[in-house]
Amino acid sequence: MSLTHPPGTHSILLPLWVVVLSSLAFSSPSFSQTPTPGQAGEPYANMPRIAPPGVQIGTYLPLPAGAEGPPINATKGYRTQDLGKGLYLITDNIYQSLFLVHKSGVILIDAPPSLAVHIRQAIAEVTDKRITHLIYSHSHKDHIGGANSLGFNGPIIAQEMTRVALIKARDADRPIPTITFKSQYDLTVGGQVLMLSYRGYGQTPGNIYIYAPAQKVLMVVDVIFPGWMPYRNIALAQDIPGVIRQINEIADMPFDILVGGHVTRVGTRADVLVQAEFMRDLVGASKAALQRTTFGPTHNPADQSNAWAMADSYMDRAAIQCVNMMTEKWATRLAGFDAYIWDQCFTMQESIRAD
Secondary structure, eight states: OBOOOOTTSOOOBOOHHHHHHHHHHTSOOOTTSOOOTTSOOSOOTTOOSSOOTTSOOSSOOOOOGGGOOOOOBTTTTBEEEEEETTEEEEEOSSBEEEEEEETTEEEEEOOOHHHHHHHHHHHHTTOSOOEEEEEOSSSOHHHHTTTGGGTOOSOEEEEHHHHHHHHHHTOTTSOOOSEEESSEEEEEETTEEEEEEOOOSSSSTTOOEEEETTTTEEEOTTTOOTTBOOSHHHHHOSOHHHHHHHHHHHHTSOOSEEEOSBSSSOBOHHHHHHHHHHHHHHHHHHHHHHHHOOOOOOSSGGGTTOHHHHHHHHHHHHHHHHHHHHHHHHTTTSBTHHHHHHHHHHHHHHHHHHO
């Protein structure tokens, strides 16, 4: 990144994190002087070239080719993709929903708020049949919060823990499921089959696998992000070891197309294997960084009695090592690496320490 200076000064080339941290500090004193408590000071040694959280990135890394998907129709605000034998994807290239046409109607899977306004139109472009069933992949509002706006009053199917979560939420946008199951539920209607299964705790309680055997399409939401980094903090997963187990489990399942609920395209088995590889590397880098990092002391001796300061310094320095170890291989391989790699390292390190 080249800096432009006023006339009479010199133009220099500095790493992005130095540039931004310097601007945020507003000429803050270094630790060789008396620091202002709580104020930004000198960066840690060996800071990654990837900007840390709370620091504005000037220009994000370009998206790798593997992250690209078909464009949406700018006029309509969505695109529909035929996945075969009556199964269709609806997406705005951020969120994804599915619908399956059967002899007497349509099964809808998820209703993200951003897509809900388009769902009936997208279905009408394919069939004049009405929605007969709605399936919730899990309880999160960003995937089913458009359900109420559909005006649907038929059966809503979900895993029993999703129903518990929605009763607790008391959210009118997410109607309570009317049919629930514990581990397996096969929906057979109008010549079509969907196999719903719950494989245990992972990203969130009640998050299910939805498999269309005739089409060989598997939908598992918020676990696999084809071509992309997982969303921050490993997609806000509540059970990191559970997510790792599920990624490896998905890799062995009999599907041709994987629908992850997010980003610009559907996935393949190769995408699952790439994410499994990324998670293995993240675990390895996190463990190595934790082992190599010494606990304390902090920069300022005055902070030695502050246990949280000691812990913060330790985790910061461990995360720096993790980010540096991950950058060379993954920065240009998965989209969004620079947006969330710090979050992933912090999250994985805490999981290793706690889980």
